[in-house]
Amino acid sequence: MYNCKKILMVNLPFSGHTNPTLELAKTFVSLGHEVTYIHSPEWKNKIEETGAIFIPYDNYPITMTASQKEIKSWGAAYQTAERIGKNFDCLIYEMLFLPGKSLADRLGIPAFRVFSTFTLNAKILNDFGKTGGWYMTCIFRYPLLYKVVSRVLQRKFHLRYGNIAKEMTDNAPKLNFTYTIKEFQIYSDEFDNSRYKYVGASIGSRNEGRFDFSFMKQPIIYISLGTLLNTSAKFFRKCIEAFQNQSVSVIMSIGNVVKLEQLGKIPDNFFVYPFVPQLEVLQKASLFITHGGMNSVNEALYYGTPMIVIPVGNDQPTVARQIETLHLGKYMKRKDTDAVSLRLTAMEILNNNNYKDTLKKFQMKSQAAGGNMEIARQILAELDKY
Numbered sequence: 001m002y003n004c005k006k007i008l009m010v011n012l013p014f015s016g017h018t019n020p021t022l023e024l025a026k027t028f029v030s031l032g033h034e035v036t037y038i039h040s041p042e043w044k045n046k047i048e049e050t051g052a053i054f055i056p057y058d059n060y061p062i063t064m065t066a067s068q069k070e071i072k073s074w075g076a077a078y079q080t081a082e083r084i085g086k087n088f089d090c091l092i093y094e095m096l097f098l099p100g101k102s103l104a105d106r107l108g109i110p111a112f113r114v115f116s117t118f119t120l121n122a123k124i125l126n127d128f129g130k131t132g133g134w135y136m137t138c139i140f141r142y143p144l145l146y147k148v149v150s151r152v153l154q155r156k157f158h159l160r161y162g163n164i165a166k167e168m169t170d171n172a173p174k175l176n177f178t179y180t181i182k183e184f185q186i187y188s189d190e191f192d193n194s195r196y197k198y199v200g201a202s203i204g205s206r207n208e209g210r211f212d213f214s215f216m217k218q219p220i221i222y223i224s225l226g227t228l229l230n231t232s233a234k235f236f237r238k239c240i241e242a243f244q245n246q247s248v249s250v251i252m253s254i255g256n257v258v259k260l261e262q263l264g265k266i267p268d269n270f271f272v273y274p275f276v277p278q279l280e281v282l283q284k285a286s287l288f289i290t291h292g293g294m295n296s297v298n299e300a301l302y303y304g305t306p307m308i309v310i311p312v313g314n315d316q317p318t319v320a321r322q323i324e325t326l327h328l329g330k331y332m333k334r335k336d337t338d339a340v341s342l343r344l345t346a347m348e349i350l351n352n353n354n355y356k357d358t359l360k361k362f363q364m365k366s367q368a369a370g371g372n373m374e375i376a377r378q379i380l381a382e383l384d385k386y
Contacts, residue, residue: 020202200369230255
């Protein structure tokens with residue numbers, strides 16, 4: 001095979017950080033390159049479906065709890081990549097795998113980084129720390145904790161700096177790719193255009209089956225809230241109260257924790273499923289009610305769907321504020337959201353064409369940004385220089 005590259009990818013077991021990169025692996029394979037992807041055993045099938053070679057983490061017992069696996073994954077991923085990485089042409093990692101660049105330097109191969117959230121620097125990480133709730137980003141709220149964690153990570157992973165933000169920004173790869181468009185990026189002028197590239201949503205063919213819209217009338221409201229909120233039957237009942245007897249159709253994706261019988265009587269204008277083919281539904285929806293996960297938001301931008309964002313934590317409050325600031329939708333705080341306010345906010349968006357008009361500009365830019373094919377093109381062009 002002519003000029004076939006051996007590409008090593010590594011990631012951590014978090015859906016939001018992994019899902020957009022699966023299409024990237026598939027893209028490289030479709031172009032005739034060999035992709036090896038290091039990940040946790042739970043991701044084996046999805047990774048192999050891309051055509052990539054799956055390598056499970058070393059020293060990663062399946063008997064661990066979910067939280068133990070998350071903590072263990074950083075070290076396990078690092079050890080595995082360190083063991084096999086020298087025989088590859090490059091390392092591609094998602095930004096949550098902080099030691100990616102220092103590891104690639106130790107292996108003597110070039111590194112490339114992808115961001116499934118905003119491109120990050122110290123200012124943005126501090127913003128996340130202030131508003132992100134009791135989740136991973138809370139360490140940026142406490143200077144002493146932040147300092148201790150930074151030092152531990154430096155020793156464990158041979159980082160250049162004993163400061164997480166400084167390692168992320170000052171020991172960055174030559175090329176970094178973010179799954180959004182520059183117009184949506186916060187503090188976008190603080191990132192060097194020659195090194196930080198914005199490629200829009202990770203959109204690709206997904207084997208999700210066809211979805212039947214034949215019983216639904218417009219406008220369609222789509223509700224999907226991610227794993228943290230999908231455990232709340234109370235919230236879904238609130239959505240039912242908000243939109244029952246309204247002249248809308250509501251598609252509600254409730255996940256696999258909440259059971260249908262917990263929601264009471266389902267109104268005729270509601271269509272409730274554990275999961276739906278999101279890309280297909282977004283193309284038909286007039287409004288998307290979401291937790292503000294960056295992948296879902298970027299997909300909504302790609303299809304020009306206005307949003308109501310009800311964030312939980314981490315980057316989601318920042319995403320929600322950006323959506324409201326740019327007039328792409330509304331930000332609602334979870335504790336302040338009741339059935340009446342949710343209905344009124346939804347109707348305001350549905351009856352105001354300005355949201356849709358603004359989104360058309362973002363939709364055009366997102367669809368022209370190139371996605372994973374553009375990432376592959378730029379990485380391969382860079383590798384040809386070596």
